[in-house]
Amino acid sequence: MAEPMYRQIAEDLRGKIEVGEIVQGAQLPTEIELMDQYDASRNTVRDAIKLLTTRGLVEARAGQGTFVVEKVNPFVTILTGEPDAGVETDIYIAEVKAGGREPHNSTPRVEIQTANAVVADSLRIDEGDQVVSRHQERFIDRTPWSLQTSFYPMSLVDKGATRLIQATDIAGGAVAYLAGKGMKQVGYRDSISVRAPDDHEQAFFKLPSDGRVPVFEIFRVGFLDDGSRFRLTITVCPSDRNRFLIKVGEVPATVAPHDATVATPDSQG
Amino acid sequence: MAEPMYRQIAEDLRGKIEVGEIVQGAQLPTEIELMDQYDASRNTVRDAIKLLTTRGLVEARAGQGTFVVEKVNPFVTILTGEPDAGVETDIYIAEVKAGGREPHNSTPRVEIQTANAVVADSLRIDEGDQVVSRHQERFIDRTPWSLQTSFYPMSLVDKGATRLIQATDIAGGAVAYLAGKGMKQVGYRDSISVRAPDDHEQAFFKLPSDGRVPVFEIFRVGFLDDGSRFRLTITVCPSDRNRFLIKVGEVPATVAPHDATVATPDSQG
DNA sequence: AACGATTTGTTCGTATGTATC
DNA sequence: TGATACATACGAACAAATCGT
Numbered sequence A, B: 001m002a003e004p005m006y007r008q009i010a011e012d013l014r015g016k017i018e019v020g021e022i023v024q025g026a027q028l029p030t031e032i033e034l035m036d037q038y039d040a041s042r043n044t045v046r047d048a049i050k051l052l053t054t055r056g057l058v059e060a061r062a063g064q065g066t067f068v069v070e071k072v073n074p075f076v077t078i079l080t081g082e083p084d085a086g087v088e089t090d091i092y093i094a095e096v097k098a099g100g101r102e103p104h105n106s107t108p109r110v111e112i113q114t115a116n117a118v119v120a121d122s123l124r125i126d127e128g129d130q131v132v133s134r135h136q137e138r139f140i141d142r143t144p145w146s147l148q149t150s151f152y153p154m155s156l157v158d159k160g161a162t163r164l165i166q167a168t169d170i171a172g173g174a175v176a177y178l179a180g181k182g183m184k185q186v187g188y189r190d191s192i193s194v195r196a197p198d199d200h201e202q203a204f205f206k207l208p209s210d211g212r213v214p215v216f217e218i219f220r221v222g223f224l225d226d227g228s229r230f231r232l233t234i235t236v237c238p239s240d241r242n243r244f245l246i247k248v249g250e251v252p253a254t255v256a257p258h259d260a261t262v263a264t265p266d267s268q269g
Numbered sequence C: 001a002a003c004g005a006t007t008t009g010t011t012c013g014t015a016t017g018t019a020t021c
Numbered sequence D: 001t002g003a004t005a006c007a008t009a010c011g012a013a014c015a016a017a018t019c020g021t
Helices: A005-019 A031-038 A042-054 A085-098 A117-123 A174-180 A199-204 B005-019 B031-038 B042-054 B085-098 B117-123 B174-180 B199-204
Strands: A058-061 A065-068 A075-078 A103-105 A109-114 A130-140 A143-153 A187-195 A215-223 A229-238 A242-249 A261-263 B058-061 B065-068 B075-078 B103-105 B109-114 B130-140 B143-153 B187-195 B215-223 B229-238 B242-249 B261-263
Touching (some): A005 A031, A005 A042, A117 A229, A143 A199, B117 B215, B215 B242
Parallel strands (some): A075 A261, B075 B261
Antiparallel strands (some): A058 A065, A103 A130, A143 A229, A187 A215, A187 B242, A215 A229, B109 B130, B130 B143
């Protein structure tokens, strides 16, 4: 009797799912049926289901029923590449298409902003300095896959990178464009963490409204050959359908798993 | 009336927390007080709090109250280093201690196992082949920080790496030890994903029992100069107190933030 | 050590709203 | 349109944990 009833019910159902007694995508018994099976009230049954929902095992759909969630093919992103990322966009398109998936980026939303504390610290500029913000929504197979925002110091525009402040895709990627303007990225540093999504992210990624699926947040800071920082790219994507690869040293090329798709966070237009 | 009441209450409380009207560690009004404030029933107030709990913003303690969770200093791990990782252990110890934190690894639990599908696929051996499994619990400041399991093909032992099957720390790390036996790691590949913790992980990391905090799972496969795979290291750590850094190309050395601690997943004894 | 007050945890019942088929 | 199934919201009672007296 140590365990509350709703936990016992949840445990029992979880067991049936793991054993395969209830297969992926299949419907659970309705709340009414579960009331009978476990001799519990509807609220108690619902508490048990809520626990499974929080753990990401099942998904309730109003008017239909509760279903065992189906795992999606993870989207694989390679974080290590050539610092001079001119080819990264090509890799992105090639490999995504090779996986039979269709990539699509929204038209960038370009804004001139003043740097907040995070941006200023990342770019080693002063808080309040002007920066260009370029924001894009990225899709695969019409599924929302990542939200990306890049920040560039306004001084880059003064140095001739005028296309940064145009609300159009930069063919080949902004990093390659800047390289052509004499600002060649010689290195970058990524910082990966996980946090709860905000309302906008929850809506865009169509994440369950209970906020149970966290998102990856990747900060990429790019460096020029004088050691200065010329860009900060923040990529946000759901943690339940993404995986990241890091290759160091000599790593033989491997055949990508048939179901995997590969992209890079640098395909910023 | 679009938003249900319990969400409105949750949103309002979340705002007060973000603005700082309720500071970290402070107690929220009791359920009774919230009932009065929002003119709602206790169950509705509890639903709102449950939402905040799921998002990791607050924590309810029976008999005491509900409190705003306090964020811990994230533990920073650098995933890119020298492939020949002999020095990584030194970096680990130096930087962790520089951060004023005390690292501690458990004595390794060494087992001879037959490779399961995942291990076999990662090491490119057959399922059922014998492998050495070395498992360690890693702590910082007596706080559980990561669970690490390394798998080596049994053939390495035949080639002279006999210390792999001894249940003692390998000074300088197993990778350096193997390099001394002629098996020098020339590269590795990490794969980072996030998933719900299992029961053991939940208990070890003292994660909230509702399974709301996911864990990072990092697979590191090491390669020798002939392109073969000689080890698989799986590192699991809570996603709420860890961050990962990846450096590519020329990245100037930066002063680590005062509150950050740096380690590497390769400090396998 | 015992007790009461406070606070959250669990479980029931009931009614009504909303989404889907 | 009706039936079904989940979502929200109310009220009530008792259990369990915590803290101070």
